[in-house]
Amino acid sequence: MKEIKVLGTGCAKCTKTVEVISKIANELNINVQVIKETDPEVIMGYGVMSTPAVIIDEVNVHSGSIPHRKAIESWLRA
């Protein structure tokens, strides 16, 4: 199962990002685990400065905004 982490200090956009990813995964019937990570120390560890950021299998694939549907679909299908 894919593990997707959403990094963010708890702003509205970060919560929204988690929702959108979970929703699209559901639609595509792909089993993923979406984790919301709010600990600043962990966020720093990934070298992320613009939140929300998306980490898949420990790789930073996106940061700074709510990702677009197309991008999310491609990550999930990969």
Place this chain on the structure above:
Amino acid sequence: MFEVFTDLATWLVVDVLGLSRTTKLGDALHFFIEDITKIFFLLLVMIYVIALIRASMNVERVRDYLAGKHKGIGYLLGSSFGAITPFCSCSSIPVFLGFTSAGIPVGITMSFLITSPLINEVAVLLLLSLLGWKFTILYVVVGMFVGILSGIFLDAIKAERWLQSFAAKALERGQNASSTTQSTQIESLSLRDRHAFAKNEMLEIFGRVWKWVIIGVGLGAALHGFVPEGWIQENLGNEQWWSVPSAVLLGIPLYSNATGVIPVMESLIKQGLPIGTTLAFCMSTVAASFPEFILLKQVMQWRLLVVLFVLLLVAFTLIGWIFNYLTPFI
């Protein structure tokens, strides 16, 4: 250039609603409609244009640029970038840590973070259109000064002692490894990318600030229509030395971004509140807020938070007094 908005408001209030501008309600409503339409129009156009220009600017590039810069110029650069780099205040903590772990001194990082909410393109634009270029320049210069001097002060008292331990360690690591700065690859953007970015920014910023504008202009309109002319000048004018610190204290629990507070400033100044007092109130509302400080607790110890808070309050009070004193000479 902006008469069209006055005409629109007059038409709506007088012709459509049948209210006279000499009544309190009519006058307040006219002010409200004129300001709202003007500000919304300006916001949409200008955010788009500015975003088009600065599409390739982001905090990562600022960090790479600031890392390893000499301290003397670092504060000025930190503050300047704070004024022009867009970032959401909810990103303050990651930005703070990102800068810190790149070995950038706490003072320079704070110059960036303090200036950022005070000065942004939306605020400058609103100031220009509502209060004129003199006041705008004044505001920008003062805002940057607060950022720069606070940064110098924080480094002078060795503020890094009072970071949370993981942040302090990151700073130390960053400073020791400062020769190996990782650089973000610079992507060149096509016009289409820029348009997409600008459109996105426009919708997003507008979506975030429109309610603040309505609240701000609403308060401004209420002040304009219902507070008797001369009342503010008599009771909160230059004569009363305590009006500036009171304005600063009053601004703390009030939390707004610059976009919301500027229309209120406009009415306060038109009602005769001294410029210094208005500036102090506005800056305190925008830059010293409890929610932000509670967020900063994650990376700073209480002692540093208190120092920072007092520093800002003293700075805003001094600004207020100095400007009230200087007003006759401007």
